[in-house]
Structures are given as C-alpha cells and as structure tokens.
Amino acid sequence: MSSSNDTGVIPAQAAIQFQATGVAVEAKLDSRLRGSDVAGGGTRGGKKRRESAAGTQKRAVFGNKWLGFAFAVPQLLLIFTFFYWPASQAVYWAFTLQGPWGGGNEFVGLDNIRAIVTDPVYWDSVVRSLVFAALSTGISMGAALVLALLVDRELAGNKIYRSVLVWPYAIAAPALGLAFRFMLAPEAGVIAFVNHIWPGVWDPTINGNEALGAIIFAFAWKYVGYNFIFMLAALQGIPKSLLEAGAMDGARPLRRMIDIQIPLLTPTLFFLLVLNITDSFQDSFGIVDIMTGGGPARATNLMVYKIYFDGFKGLDYSGAAAQSIVLMLLVIGLTFIQFRYIERRVHYT
Amino acid sequence: MLHSSRVIAAAAAPVLGLVLGATGSYADPVKFDFWYGLSGDLSNVVQQMCSNFNKSQSDYQIVCTSQTNYDTNLQNTIAAYRANKQPTLTQIYDVGTATMLLSGAVQPVYQLMADNGYKIDWSNYIPGVKSYYASAKGDLWSMPFNSSTAVLYWNKDAFKKIGKDAAPKTWEELAEDAKALKAAGYDCPLATDITNNESWELLEQFSAIHNLPISTQNDGYDGLDAQVTFNKTKFVQMVTDLKSWYDQGLVVIKDAKQGESYAAAFAAGHCQMTLDSIGDHGTIGKTAPAGMQWGTAELPVYAGTERHNSIVGGASLWVLKGKTDAEYKGAAAFLNWIAQPDQALFWSTNTGYIPVTKTGFDFMTKSGFYQNPIYAGREVAVQSLSEGTPTPLTRGIRLAVMPQIRQELGNALQAIFAGQVSVQAGLDDAAQRSNADLAKAAAQYKGATLP
Numbered sequence: 001m002s003s004s005n006d007t008g009v010i011p012a013q014a015a016i017q018f019q020a021t022g023v024a025v026e027a028k029l030d031s032r033l034r035g036s037d038v039a040g041g042g043t044r045g046g047k048k049r050r051e052s053a054a055g056t057q058k059r060a061v062f063g064n065k066w067l068g069f070a071f072a073v074p075q076l077l078l079i080f081t082f083f084y085w086p087a088s089q090a091v092y093w094a095f096t097l098q099g100p101w102g103g104g105n106e107f108v109g110l111d112n113i114r115a116i117v118t119d120p121v122y123w124d125s126v127v128r129s130l131v132f133a134a135l136s137t138g139i140s141m142g143a144a145l146v147l148a149l150l151v152d153r154e155l156a157g158n159k160i161y162r163s164v165l166v167w168p169y170a171i172a173a174p175a176l177g178l179a180f181r182f183m184l185a186p187e188a189g190v191i192a193f194v195n196h197i198w199p200g201v202w203d204p205t206i207n208g209n210e211a212l213g214a215i216i217f218a219f220a221w222k223y224v225g226y227n228f229i230f231m232l233a234a235l236q237g238i239p240k241s242l243l244e245a246g247a248m249d250g251a252r253p254l255r256r257m258i259d260i261q262i263p264l265l266t267p268t269l270f271f272l273l274v275l276n277i278t279d280s281f282q283d284s285f286g287i288v289d290i291m292t293g294g295g296p297a298r299a300t301n302l303m304v305y306k307i308y309f310d311g312f313k314g315l316d317y318s319g320a321a322a323q324s325i326v327l328m329l330l331v332i333g334l335t336f337i338q339f340r341y342i343e344r345r346v347h348y349t
Numbered sequence: 350m351l352h353s354s355r356v357i358a359a360a361a362a363p364v365l366g367l368v369l370g371a372t373g374s375y376a377d378p379v380k381f382d383f384w385y386g387l388s389g390d391l392s393n394v395v396q397q398m399c400s401n402f403n404k405s406q407s408d409y410q411i412v413c414t415s416q417t418n419y420d421t422n423l424q425n426t427i428a429a430y431r432a433n434k435q436p437t438l439t440q441i442y443d444v445g446t447a448t449m450l451l452s453g454a455v456q457p458v459y460q461l462m463a464d465n466g467y468k469i470d471w472s473n474y475i476p477g478v479k480s481y482y483a484s485a486k487g488d489l490w491s492m493p494f495n496s497s498t499a500v501l502y503w504n505k506d507a508f509k510k511i512g513k514d515a516a517p518k519t520w521e522e523l524a525e526d527a528k529a530l531k532a533a534g535y536d537c538p539l540a541t542d543i544t545n546n547e548s549w550e551l552l553e554q555f556s557a558i559h560n561l562p563i564s565t566q567n568d569g570y571d572g573l574d575a576q577v578t579f580n581k582t583k584f585v586q587m588v589t590d591l592k593s594w595y596d597q598g599l600v601v602i603k604d605a606k607q608g609e610s611y612a613a614a615f616a617a618g619h620c621q622m623t624l625d626s627i628g629d630h631g632t633i634g635k636t637a638p639a640g641m642q643w644g645t646a647e648l649p650v651y652a653g654t655e656r657h658n659s660i661v662g663g664a665s666l667w668v669l670k671g672k673t674d675a676e677y678k679g680a681a682a683f684l685n686w687i688a689q690p691d692q693a694l695f696w697s698t699n700t701g702y703i704p705v706t707k708t709g710f711d712f713m714t715k716s717g718f719y720q721n722p723i724y725a726g727r728e729v730a731v732q733s734l735s736e737g738t739p740t741p742l743t744r745g746i747r748l749a750v751m752p753q754i755r756q757e758l759g760n761a762l763q764a765i766f767a768g769q770v771s772v773q774a775g776l777d778d779a780a781q782r783s784n785a786d787l788a789k790a791a792a793q794y795k796g797a798t799l800p
Contacts, residue, residue, distance in 0.1 A: 099793050101452040102431040106795075115789075121782070181606060188608025205544075205604050206767050292606070295544055297764035312424050314753040315448060316789060 087328075093321035100315040112322035121298065122306070122323070126330070129281060129303045132216055133334075136284075137276040139220035141269070144227030149257055151228075152235040162232065169226040173286025180218040181291050204292065208299025211292045215300055218287050219280060227272050234268035235261060266346040274338050281331050303327050378403075378410040381676040382436035383683070386422035386664065387495070388415055394699040401695075402686055409679035411438075419445070419664060420752075426669070430454050435669045437676045438683070440494060442664045444751035446482060447569060449667050450490060451749060451797045456668040456677070458684065459488040465681035469688065473706045477658040477734030481745030482665050484800035485570065491665035492684045493705040495696070497628040498659045498730050499550040501649065505642035507535055507621040516622075516646030520590065523622070523649050527599035530621050539594070540603040540611035540620035543762035548755050549662060550624040550648070551762075552579055555587055557660040557743040558650055558736075564787075569747035570799065573791040577754065577783045580776035583651065589772045592765055602766065615643075624648060626662055627730035630701040634723055645726040647733045657743045659733045663702060694718065703730045747799060749790040754783045 062068040094112055096105040116122045147165060151158045168176070183190045186203045194202050204211035238261060246256045262269075285304045288294060294301040294309065301309075303323065311320025385395055392415045399413040416422035419442035429435045430452075441449050449455055462469050471479070471489055477498070482491045503516040508526070510533050517523035527538035543551070556563050561582040566575035594600040603611040603620060612629045614620040616636040625633075630645065637643060650656050668680055686692065693709030694716065696702060704710045710731055713719065719728045737743075748754060761779035764770045770778070 097792060100427055100448065101454050103453075104793075104795065185606065185608035192608070203607070205607050206602065206763065208767070293544065295760065295763055297760050297767060297769065309756065310753075313420055313756070314750060314786065315427070316786075316793075318793075319789070 090321040090324050093318050094325045096318060098317040098321075100317065108318075112318045113326070115319060116322055116326065121301075124298065125301050125303050125306050128212065128299070128301065132212065132219070132284065132302055133277050133280040136216045136219040136223070136280050137273065139216065140223035140276060141227050141272060143220070144224045144231055144272075145262075145265075145269075147224070147228050148231035148235055149261065151232055152261075153253065165228045166225040168222050168224060169229075171222065173222070173283060174290050176218060176222055177287040177290030180214065180221075180287075184214050184291075204296075206296055208296055211296060211300050215284065215287050215291055218291065219284055222287075223276055223279070227276070230268055230272055231265060234265050238264050263347065267348050270338070270343055270346045273342070274335055277334055277338070278331055281327060303330075378408055379675045379679050380410045380412055381438070381672070381679045383411050383413045383438040383440075383666075384416050384422055384426060384436045385413065385440040386416055386419035386442065387440075388417050391495075391700055394696070397699075398687070398692070398696070402683055405686065406682070409682055411679065411683055423448070430669060430671075433671065435671060437668065437672045437680045439667050439669060440664045441491070441667050443481065443662050444746070444755070446491070446665070446745070447747045447749040447751065447799070450484075450747070450799055451573075451794045453797065454670055455490065456670050457484075457488065457490045457800070458492045458666075458668060459490070461668050461677060461681050462684065465678055467681055467685045469685070473708055475703075475705060475707060475710070475731065475734055476739050477743070478661045478705045480739045480743075481661045483744075486800075488800075490800060491667045492688070493661070494666045494687070495628070495663040495700065495702040496661050496705050497626045497663045497702055498661055498734050499554045499624055499648055500627050500645045500729050500733060501647065502615050502623050502625055502633065502643060502645055504615070504618065504621040505644055506618075507533075509642075516644065517649055518646075519652045520587070520649045521652050524590070524594060524599065527594065527622070528597075531597075531599055535621050536598075537601040537603070537614065537620035538622060539600045540614045540623040541591070541600055542602060542604050542611050543759060543766060544604060545756050545759040546752075548758045548762065550626075551587065551591075552584060552755075552758055553746060554624075554648055554659050555584060556582065558648055558657055559583060559654050560657045560740055560742050562742050563746060564748060567741040568745070569749075570741065570744060573749070573794060573797075573799070575748060575787060577748075577780050577787070579758075580773070580780040585772060585776060586651075588762070588765065588776065592772060595766055626701075627703060627727055628663065628701040630724075630727050632701070645729045647729060647736070656736050658736045658739055660743065660745050661734060697727070698724070701727065703727065703734075748787065749794065750783070750786040753786045754779075757782045757786070 095107060095109060097108045097111070098105055147161070151161050151165075171179075182188075184202075184204060186192060186195055186205070191202055202210060204214045242260055242264075243256055246260050251259065281302075282304055284302055285308060288300055288302055288305045289308070292300040294305050304327065307320045307323045307327065310316045310323065314320075383399070385392075387395055395413055395415070399411050403410050414436075416425050419440075422439065423441055423445050426435060426439045426441070435454075459469075459471065471487075474489070474493060478493045478496050479487075479489065482493055483489050501516055505514070507530060508514065508516075511526065511529040513526065513529075517526050523539070530538040541547075541550070552563065555561075556579065561584065562568060562578050564575040564577045564579075566572040569575040591600055595602070601614075601620065603609055603614040603623075605613075609617070609619065611620065611623045612625050612633060613636070615623040615625070616633040618638060618641055627645070633643070647656070648659060666684065668677070672680075687696075688706065690704075690706070690709045690712035693704040693706065694713050697704055697709075697713060698718070704713055714728070718724055757779040758776075761770075761775040765772055765775040769775075
C-alpha cells in the first residue's frame, strides 16, 4: 500500500523537474505517469485506496472544459515563451547563416550541421561530455546511495546529516566552481600539499585529465545532496516489516540492503539516473566556465561550453544553434534509451 | 547640532538654486545611454567621469551602465541592436573592432563629430592608437578610450643581484638574464600565461614589434579573405624558445586558476619578470611590498630586428545607428569633452591607461605626472606605441574572429607546453582551425566590406 503510494509521488516530482529540463523528456514522462497510474489502479493497493475514498472524494472534473484550459494557460504561456519560442528560433538559426548583427539570414540547409559533424574537435567534445556524464552521475549516485543507506539505518547524528547533506545542491554552479577552484589550485589550494610531497603531480591548468577529473568531482559533489534526499525519502517509504522479516530470516544489514532495499529503490534510482544525466549535459556550464574555461587544450570543452563559446564569444550563432540541436537530440536519445532498456528492470510496485 | 544643520543649509542653498535655475530657464536635458565593459575600480572611475560631464553642462545627461566585462558588453550591445534598444555609445574591446566595422550598425565617429560642428585634429592622436580604429582612408570610426599596450615588467632588486641595472632589450639577452636569475636562486625568472586572451602579449604584440604578419591581406585590413600565417613566421621560433625555456624552468606559467596570476606573482616578488599590460601598472604598484624596486621596459625583440611600434590594447567608443539627432549631439559633446587634456590626465591618473593624444601626453608630461614615482614607467607604453612609423603590419588587426583565434592559439600553446604536440604541429593546427573560423565569418558578412 504505502510503497505504491510512494511510486506515485516520485514520478509526479519527476514531471515537475522535467518541465525545467526539456519538453521532449517531459512528454515522455507524462505518458509514463499515465501508465503508472493505470498500473497503480489495477493493483490491490490502488483498489483499496479507491474503495476507502469512495463517496467522500469523488474524482473532481471541471464542468466547463474551458475553465480547465484557462487554468493551464499561464503555464502554457511560460513554456511557450521560455522554451518553444527560443527552441524554434534555434532551429531556424541552425538552418540559416546568421550575421551577428541580424539581417542577411540566408538559408543554407544542412551546411551548419555538416560543418560540426565533420569537425574532429566537435566529436572530441561529445566524447568528453559522455565521459563527464557517466562518471559524474556514477560518482554522485553511488556516494548518495551509500550515505542514504547509512542515514536510513539511523546512525548517530542522522538527523543532522539529513538536513546538511542537501545543502550543496542549493549552491549556484559558478559559486561552487569558484570554491573548488580555490581548493584545487595547485599552488595555493587545500590540495597544494600533494605538490610539496610529489612536486608537479597535480596541475589541472596543464594536465587535461586532471582538469576533467576536477570538474567531474565538483559536479558530482553538487548532486550528491540532491540524490541523497530522494533516495532517503524512498528508503523511508519501504515498509519496516519487510526489513524485519529479512532480519528474522537471518539476513545481515548488507544482505538486506542488496536484496530488499536497493530493488525497492529502483524507481527512484531510475528517475535520478535520467535526471543526473540530463543535468550533466546542461548544468555543467557554470562549473566549466569558472574552473577551467574549457581548457587546458580543450580537455574540458564540454558540448554546452562549446555552444556558449562559439555562439557568444565567436559570434557564430548558426553554428552554436546547430550544436544545441545536436545536444538536444543527444539528450532525447539517451533518455529514450534509458526508458527503453533500463526501465524494463525497474519495478514500480 | 547647530553646526551640522548650518553645514547642511550651506550645502543645500547652491544645490537648490541650481535646481530652480535649471528648471526655470532650461528644458530637461537630453538623456542618452553609454554602455561599458569595465567593473570594480575602473567602473567607479567611469561613473565619476559621467557625473563630471553631467555637472559640466546642462543640455545633456549621459546615463552610464556597466555590463561587467568586454565580452558581455559586446553580446548585450548586439542583442540590444537586434531588438532596436541599443545605447547611443558603447565601449568595444580592441579585437571587436573588425566586427563593429563590418556590422553596418555604427555611425562613424569622424562623421558624427563633423556633423555636429566639432573640428578635431585627428593627427593629434598617437599613431599606434589611431591606426587600430581608423578606416583605410585614415578616418577614425570609433573614439580611442582606454588604451594600453604590453610592456616588460622587471624586478630591479633581483637584477642587481645578477649585476645588471637595465632590462633586457632582446630575447637572447632575456634568456641569459633568466638563466642568471635561476642560478642566483630565483624559481620563477619570467612569468607568463598562455590561455586564451593572454596570448595577446605573445602573438599580437610580438608580430607588430617585429613587423611580421599575423595573416595575409595585411592582418585583414585589405580584405575578408585573409588567412592566418602565424605558423610560418618567426613566431614559431618564439614559441619554440618559450617552450624550451619552460622546460628549463626559466619561464613559469602563472594563472589565477593555479592560485596566482602572473601580475600578482610579479607584484609579490615571486617572479622577477613578466609581460603584461601597462593597465596593470597601478595595481602592481599598490600591491608590491614596500621598498621593492621594479620598472617597466619595452618588450624585447630578437637581436638584429628593427623595432616597430607595439599595438594598442584596451577599448574604444562606438556610436550606434538608429538614435535621434539630439542624442547624437549629446554623444558628440561627450566625446569632445573626454578628448580634452585635463580629462586625459584625470583618466590616466585614476587608471593605468595611457593618454591617447599627443597633447594629452605633453600636458601630462609638463604637469610632472611621469616624474611622480607612483606613475613613473607608464611613459614606456607611449614610447612603445610610437616606435618608428606604423607599417601595414603594425596598424592593428582586422580579423572578425580574433577572439576565436586567440582561443585556438591558447589551446595549441597548452597542448605544446604539456608536450602533447610539437611546436610546429600545434601551431599548424591552430592556424588551420583559425582559417576555418575566418571562412565562416567571411560568409556571415557576405557583401560587407571594411571601410
């Protein structure tokens, strides 16, 4: 009963999140929401809920369908103004050659797209973005899972961790980038001691792999708190009786985590996976801009940073627009793959 | 109590009189916008200037708005122009000059001044400054504003230890001095930075001083089909030497991301030489420990090279199309006002920038500015900009994608210094990518020509 309730709650939050991240993903999630509602209605828990609610809480329906539409208008207007309209402009720019100062918009077909896909530096940036997405998501979700499992076991001080661990997510990416830049500065940062022990071992301003590692670490650090809160909420929704039954059967805490808690967490883990990967393609900008500026020698030139640089510093609006279209397609594609292949292994009820 | 209210009354009386007088006898002043890309201390100086201008007359009121930095100001100016909400005046950095000239969005300054009845002696402008912002005919399209150039900063105390009392004049001499400094126990003889815009001192200044091309078509002045050539000039030797000095520990990369910028490292005495803008002269003076003896010198040249003028850095003021005649009158009055020698003195005293006119420079020299130990050394920048007569290769740079070229070069230098590629391969790659950027810009501005 309570577990089916929780799965209802989490996708609803997912829908809210995805309105901010991308409309294509959102549409996908909406259909998923409907699907899980239907599935929920079919189970015993859903039936019970309905029966108990019968009579007192009938499903509310607007008598006038225009009234419902009117309530949706402000939200639709916002989405139109801040997503559909700019996105359609980007598509238009991607197929024309824009002069920076406007005017002379010549239709060039696929020239802009062709220019980027034939550029090895662009593919290098795609590969680096994928590495960044995989590692930062893996680290932040792995660390958050460990922390959530420990806090859920009500270790000493768990109430403090519960509120403290979400704070990193509230820090804006540029501020975070600056803080990490100070800490990871090879000569003056907290980390400078390693260079005293082994001279020259840490220098992200000249070593590209170290620079990529630094931004992955900063991004993962930010998302640990966010992932943690979701995982902890889901863990607390798992009926204690299941864990107690496991304990009575002689399963030790680690065994219970692997066999009971983590399988029951899969809907949350799946939602966080989709969200972390999507955000790692978009939210990484502030961290890259402050910490590395895309360098050294393009080692941290992630797709989103390259779009910014080519568009705003290079004044190549068409090339940047074409790159954002490719980025959008890539994120949609990755999300699709996740829903198609990974979600099969998720148990919602 | 009595005292303070009397002070207030005394202060208020003239203000009140001024307000009453202004509303009584004049119409409201014409307001016009000026956007600029400076922040912090420099922004305060600009605001002070604007306020002084507004106090100096009652016909116009300039509204000055900082857009934080040069890049953002250019982006915002373009966005505002596309939305028809552009300011009358905007400050655009040196490498944005070609973009502005090609934009079709600007009102040339020489014309604005003539239309509004100001007779300006354009030959009064320092040649190295003027040529950067002038058309092929020599007409100024924008008003030189905050101008700087790169110089060599050297630590006199450290040089005394190696028995020298003058800065190196050639790169060969600099290498010897760096070795001597290293032998005398200094860890960081020459600090530099190779990221993005910092290649300014290396490629752009080096090429102008040695009279070498950065690209065909006289650095872009003669046509949009220019191709970069920095991978085929003596610049290759410069990079080869820098890399070899870097490997020997004579050149050290100093970057704010590591913990200390090259200017800060020099000011703190951690590094004994650096190549930096004269605009940092004030900051270095303020942050250096008391008693540290240091000076400036013109950038070195390779032995046997005839020295030419270095090129101007900083930014100039552009007038945008689409405003009213009254606003243009106000803009012309402001541009005329800032060109006066006393304003040059105000600007240079409060910032590290140099005066842009010969009269401004003479006025400052006569007023004893350069004798003042705080400002001594800044005249080196004016000398550096005035060496020889400008040739087609020392006028400036007219490449619409210069910000990208700096980035390509910065990436190549990082790869070279990290030992990932050879000097020639790295520079060839940067050149090839720069040419692709140039070709794209030429297509974007199809039909446009440089004035």
